[in-house]
Amino acid sequence: MTPSVRRRVRPSTRHAARRRLALGAAAVVALPAFSSCSLLDPPDLVVYNAQHEELLDEIVPLFEEESGLEVKLRPGKDLELANQIVEEGEDSPADVFLTENSPAMTIVDNAGLFTEVPDAALDNIPADYVPQSRTWTGFLARSTVAMYNTESMTAEDMPASILDFADPEWKGRVGFSPTGADFQAIVSAVLELEGEQATREWLAGLAENGEVLQNNLVVMQTVDSGELDAGIAYHYYWYRDREENGSDSDSSALHFFADEDPGAFLSVSGAGILAAGEHQDAAEEFVTWLTSTEAQQAMADSYALEYPLNPDAELNPEVKAFDELEPPSVDIASLNGPQVTELMTEAGLL
Secondary structure (H helix, E strand, O other): OOOOOOOOOOOOHHHHHHHHHHHHHHHHHHHHHHHHHHHHOOOOEEEEEOOOHHHHHHHHHHHHHHHOOOEEEEEOOHHHHHHHHHHHHHHOOOOEEEOOOOHHHHHHHHOOOEEOOOHHHHOOOOHHHOOOOOOEEEEEEEEEEEEEEOOOOOHHHOOOOHHHHHOHHHOOOEEEOOOOHHHHHHHHHHHHHHOHHHHHHHHHHHHHHOEEOOOHHHHHHHHHHOOOOEEEEEHHHHHHHHHHOOOOOOOEEEEOOOOOOHHHOEEEEEEEEEOOOOOHHHHHHHHHHHOOHHHHHHHHOOOOOOEEOOOOOOOOOOOOOHHHOOOOOOOOOOOOHHHHHHHHHHOOOO
8 A cells, every 4th residue: 555645844944954963973983883883893713504593592602601702694505605605715704604404515615715623623523424635524414304194004005215206106195495505405415326327317307206395394284184295405404393383293203214225415514714704713723612411412402303423412312313323434625516406407396
């Protein structure tokens, strides 16, 4: 609705001039006050955060209280922030980069923008989750799973491999969300393990037979409602819902792929220190703390229900135990985000 307009009598020239002068003076006073606050009290550490914002909002205050440092979190998506850091180069204000999935770390690492992570941080994490360059480290992991509707399916009905979802027998029965970084990380694992041609054929089969959904929450809801028999996602969506109230998971279950199938892929969240960052000591302290037993247990105890990578931290026992998973061996530094984007675009999924 267009608002009505009341006509006003134009003030005299002298009155208008006085009013403009007063407003201008107020603006001049107010602006330096705001600017001086930010200039005189800058953060001690700037973190570009592509991990879940809620999780970092929960744990960063623990670090601030312990260290006495003030942390500025700049949220965004994996590839968005990775490409931003590369574009900013040595002028980036970021001191630390955190991701949900590792392909975004590789983009920044390949641009030569990371420095080595301190030994004190790397000593806390198994070598499988640290690239040989030692320029970043994993700190959390999520397991790929297939959700299935328990009213239309049994565990025995589920395929042995995630690659089988591309077969015609699954036409109109399996859902996935290709636009998110989560699914793209799964594709990167298929590419690493099976090669380009097999990945191209798998994506073509999914495009032909699968149902594209908005996000992983919708995947879970659609499977639970019985609209689809199965869906591809990460484990924590289902476990979170079960812990909250089960409203979107009470008619579904999880199928964990075994025998090092690409469907058992563990996606690793990464932490790296920018070589050109202004706060190197604070960045090293933060990443070392992030991999410590204290921080890893805090994340394990949080709403996230992601797997801590420090072996001394323990996740909720309701979640399938980390040592019971059978993930494939993947070089986390070689997962290729840009090539995945090309293949998925070619398949019509992006």
